[in-house]
Amino acid sequence: MASRADVERLVNSFYDRVRSNAVIGPIFNDIARIDWEHHLPKMYSFWSSILLGEQSYSGNPMVRHIELSRMTAMTETEFSEWLRLFNETIDALFEGPKAEEAKTRAANIARLMLFKIQTI
Numbered sequence: 001m002a003s004r005a006d007v008e009r010l011v012n013s014f015y016d017r018v019r020s021n022a023v024i025g026p027i028f029n030d031i032a033r034i035d036w037e038h039h040l041p042k043m044y045s046f047w048s049s050i051l052l053g054e055q056s057y058s059g060n061p062m063v064r065h066i067e068l069s070r071m072t073a074m075t076e077t078e079f080s081e082w083l084r085l086f087n088e089t090i091d092a093l094f095e096g097p098k099a100e101e102a103k104t105r106a107a108n109i110a111r112l113m114l115f116k117i118q119t120i
């Protein structure tokens with residue numbers, strides 16, 4: 001994974017899985033009613049900033065997920081499923097140090113998010 005095009009492939013493929021997933025799909029489709037045309041470019045920037053140092057994302061994911069947790073269950077179950085899909089997507093498309101870094105960063109952010117949701 002070395003370019004913005006790689007990140008876009010990762011994000012597109014990940015959210016294809018998310019959309020049709022029984023555990024977390026409904027959070028995106030029915031609770032947040034995601035506008036994908038808006039959400040996907042934001043996620044390209046988020047992951048490009050993390051993995052490629054692009055500095056194109058500005059936002060506050062923690063706040064958004066705390067809000068979501070007031071509307072629906074955001075527990076260990078949902079976060080494990082999110083991570084499982086993310087890791088599955090990475091492993092299907094990429095290998096090497098950046099691929100491993102992506103999985104580690106996702107796991108760390110997910111752990112922090114769940115912690116904040118549980119303690120706030």
Ligand code: HEM
Binds near residue numbers: 028109
């Ligand atoms: C249970 C797990 C998760 C669920 C169900 C979930 C769901 C969502 C939803 C529904 C949104 C869209 C909110 C909106 O715009 O209305 C969102 C945004 C976002 N999510 Fe997650 N998410 C999860 C975990 C994560 C994790 C682990 C990360 C990071 C590694 C992440 C990163 C983001 C980012 C960056 C945004 C965009 C925030 C913004 O700037 O508006 N999410 N998520």
